[in-house]
Amino acid sequence: MVTVRAPATSANLGSGFDVFGVALDRPADVVHVEKADRTTIEVTGVGSQYIPTDPNRNVVGAVAEELDAPAHIRIDKGVRPSSGLGSSAASSAAAALALNELYDRGLSREELVPVAAEGEAVVSGEAHADNVAPALLGGFTVASAAGVTTVDTDIPLVACLPEIAVSTRDARRVVPNRADIEDLVHTVGHAATLTVGMCRRDPELVGAGMDDRIVTPARAELINGYELVREAALDAGATGVTVSGAGPSVLAACRPEHRTRVAAAMVAAFDETNVDARAYKTRVGNGAEIFEF
Numbered sequence: 001m002v003t004v005r006a007p008a009t010s011a012n013l014g015s016g017f018d019v020f021g022v023a024l025d026r027p028a029d030v031v032h033v034e035k036a037d038r039t040t041i042e043v044t045g046v047g048s049q050y051i052p053t054d055p056n057r058n059v060v061g062a063v064a065e066e067l068d069a070p071a072h073i074r075i076d077k078g079v080r081p082s083s084g085l086g087s088s089a090a091s092s093a094a095a096a097l098a099l100n101e102l103y104d105r106g107l108s109r110e111e112l113v114p115v116a117a118e119g120e121a122v123v124s125g126e127a128h129a130d131n132v133a134p135a136l137l138g139g140f141t142v143a144s145a146a147g148v149t150t151v152d153t154d155i156p157l158v159a160c161l162p163e164i165a166v167s168t169r170d171a172r173r174v175v176p177n178r179a180d181i182e183d184l185v186h187t188v189g190h191a192a193t194l195t196v197g198m199c200r201r202d203p204e205l206v207g208a209g210m211d212d213r214i215v216t217p218a219r220a221e222l223i224n225g226y227e228l229v230r231e232a233a234l235d236a237g238a239t240g241v242t243v244s245g246a247g248p249s250v251l252a253a254c255r256p257e258h259r260t261r262v263a264a265a266m267v268a269a270f271d272e273t274n275v276d277a278r279a280y281k282t283r284v285g286n287g288a289e290i291f292e293f
């Protein structure tokens with residue numbers, strides 16, 4: 001048996017739609033795999049009642065198929081589904097790494113990124129790699145047609161998860177098909193600023209670089225109370241706030257001394273809108289870990 005823990009991730013970071021992602025040091029999924037003649041799936045943990053066990057509908061089924069690695073796969077969910085925290089990607093990445101090990105396929109973590117992305121295609125309709133890349137490689141990742149690169153960094157973050165479900169598939173439907181040149185220049189500038197911030201481990205630059213006028217405004221409308229939460233986080237010292245992945249989680253970057261205050265302000269602001277929420281006080285963390293044989 002092989003067991004892998006893969007972390008939650010936050011994709012886009014505002015200015016890097018479908019490209020940027022970070023691994024979070026918590027929460028995480030744990031996936032156990034054992035060789036079998038055909039793939040069967042068992043799911044326990046947070047939100048497991050909403051996750052199919054049919055291999056054609058669970059992301060790990062697609063990963064097992066890609067690697068030609070049938071197995072009994074047990075998923076212990078720590079990352080709530082439809083959270084904007086890469087729940088499906090945590091399972092995909094963990095299954096890819098575990099099955100690669102179980103069947104001795106010899107693929108590197110970088111080579112496993114497109115394999116795990118096939119799991120994402122099952123749920124969102126597209127094999128976007130911006131969650132599976134950080135879930136496998138850790139740190140801040142840039143996944144583009146030019147390949148996948150990773151930067152080892154350390155930025156304090158708060159991920160605030162409201163009791164609302166937003167499916168990635170639905171949230172992709174509100175993304176505009178076109179953007180005007182001024183908005184593109186604005187986004188590229190901010191994406192570059194954010195990247196420099198990650199390289200320098202500078203929360204001010206990372207926060208400033210999250211601003212985006214193209215995708216985030218449309219996504220924010222799917223989250224009750226988003227503007228209130230954003231303003232509350234900024235007032236409490238956040239250096240930048242954006243929608244985490246496709247939402248509904250809201251991500252804030254901050255200095256370490258402000259993290260507790262920012263987390264409390266975000267939960268209180270959701271509460272004012274009558275939405276229960278919990279905040280993860282987290283930071284950019286490591287990728288998936290094999291921790292037992």
Ligand SMILES: Nc1ncnc2c1ncn2[C@@H]1O[C@H](COP(=O)(O)OP(=O)(O)O)[C@@H](O)[C@H]1O
Nearest residue numbers: 058059081082083084086087088091123167168
């Ligand atoms: N192993 C899995 N883990 C989480 N969600 C899964 C899994 N397999 C299939 N799903 C489905 O994927 C959807 C959640 O994925 P998604 O909408 O991308 O949200 P998230 O942002 O949390 O990844 C739900 O409909 C869920 O039932």
Ligand SMILES: N[C@@H](CCOP(=O)(O)O)C(=O)O
Nearest residue numbers: 011018084085086168245246
């Ligand atoms: N780039 C994707 C990221 C989806 O992230 P998730 O955590 O919500 O699954 C998108 O924005 O659609």
